Amino acid sequence: MILEDKLGTESDAVYTMLMNVHDGLSLEASHALNARLILILMNEIGDAEKITALLEEARSIPLG
């Protein structure tokens, strides 16, 4: 699976918003926010097959 860009000219703005939403949080709170965000985004994707593929893709790259 190769994931192409879908954010166009907004990619820098979107990345900045993601950083801003974590502003001022402890590491623990940030992890909680990330978990919450993933649950929300999964529901927004709304396609179990697609979500499965994305989860496998994320796991396929060796982790730290």
Added chain:
Amino acid sequence: MAYDYAPFPYVVPPGLTATEPRHPVAIVGAGPIGLAMAIDLAGHGIKSVVLDDNNVVSVGSRAICWAKRTLEIFDRLGVGDRMLAKGVTWKVGRLFHGSNEVYSFDLLPEDGHKYPAFINLQQYYVEQYLVERTRDFPDHIDLRFLNKVTDHRDHGDHVMLTIETPDGPYTLEAGYYIAAEGAGSPTRNRMKLPFEGQTFEEHFLIVDVELPHSPFSTEDPERWFWFAPPFHPGQSALLHKQPDNIYRIDLQLGPDTDPKTEATEEKVIPRIKAIIGDMAFRLDWMSVYKFRCAKLDRFVHGRVLFVGDSAHVVSPFGARGGNGGIQDVDNLGWKLAAVLNGAPATLLDSYDEERTHGSAENILNSARATNFMTPKSEIETLFRNETLILAGKHPFARKLINSGRLSQPCSLAGMALQSGDHPMVGQSLTDMPMETGWLIERIKGQFTLLTLDDSVWPDLDDIRIVPLPKSDQSAAHYGSKGAFLIRPDDHICAYFNAPDTGALAAALARATGRNQ
């Protein structure tokens, strides 16, 4: 070889012995922006006096990346060819994470432009070429070294300047006062104008070294950027070539370093050896920086006008400082000339509107790049590292990596001087080959009608007609029907799908501030 910083001669100014006639324009600061301003005004027939407290060019390479649009402006000012000949043309950039190459990019894959996407050229050469170019306008440019402006007063119809020289102080009057003094602008401080924005806590070390051969794996000059390189753990690094076999190295140092101890040969030499390996080198210049992104709310204050770093400062990622300043000059020159020739002074409000917008865009881009490069929490570092890891495989993640979004001219769409809503209106010209030479050479700082088809326009006062040769390239970019009205600064301000002198006159009136 090290650059020879020969001082420019000081000449006793006439104002020390007798009152000088009022100057149309005084430019304070003879850096690249002030000098370009004087040359641009001279090209429009406007006389200026340029006052600088110093008498040598920039010490150290400082601004080195000159973007395509800047080179096109310098072409009009008469130094573009010389800069291109001396400068290092590069277009391939490589980005590394640790010791792995994540991706490479080619800045301008398309041919058919006079100037490349970027050249690298030390600021001292740019200033030298500009100073030499001012000598071609002895009747229009009065360049005074060791003339330090210590005070100014806006009297409504002119500005009075107080100037210190080695022979004592004098005063002179100017119709307009342009502050081009750099980031520390004494004029801005004197006027107590707020200059607010974001300060970054990171220190960066900037070093120029002369090397006997290329440190890149190829002889072609490239731009190499590392996140967390093996030779500089946890930080970022940049390597770039300049003329004379000088290489620029930027190293992120972290927020808790002491600039005084970092900028010593003892500390710097081992760092350089870690990057370039065991190669003999000469240390040419070094400096430790912290960065700010800040701007004035307004660049026009009565008869006092701010350009370049006096008006706005950015972090260097994206090369938006020097390039942004030259675009200020490009935008202001023809407008100020028009006002001095009788156009309404409100035309200068459009300089304020257009360039505060341009500088805000530059600040946004350079602040985002700086934030990406200097994560300020564990979670930001985590996101940054995962982006870099994903980028090895996924194009979407490559696009999120931000080591500087390189300077581009901003769009002026929707602003006061532009007419209509054609999608090209507001954009700067994209260069095209002509039968001989290049499109950007044909505008010559004048309003120009660029015609795309064979429709016949009547002869027009004040507007030159330039037919665009038909080609696949020109059709793909500009289309093949109608005509564009081009401003003296090469921006498109109106489109007409058929000859219409009434509509053209209205667009021209609007673009010159006579009918808004």
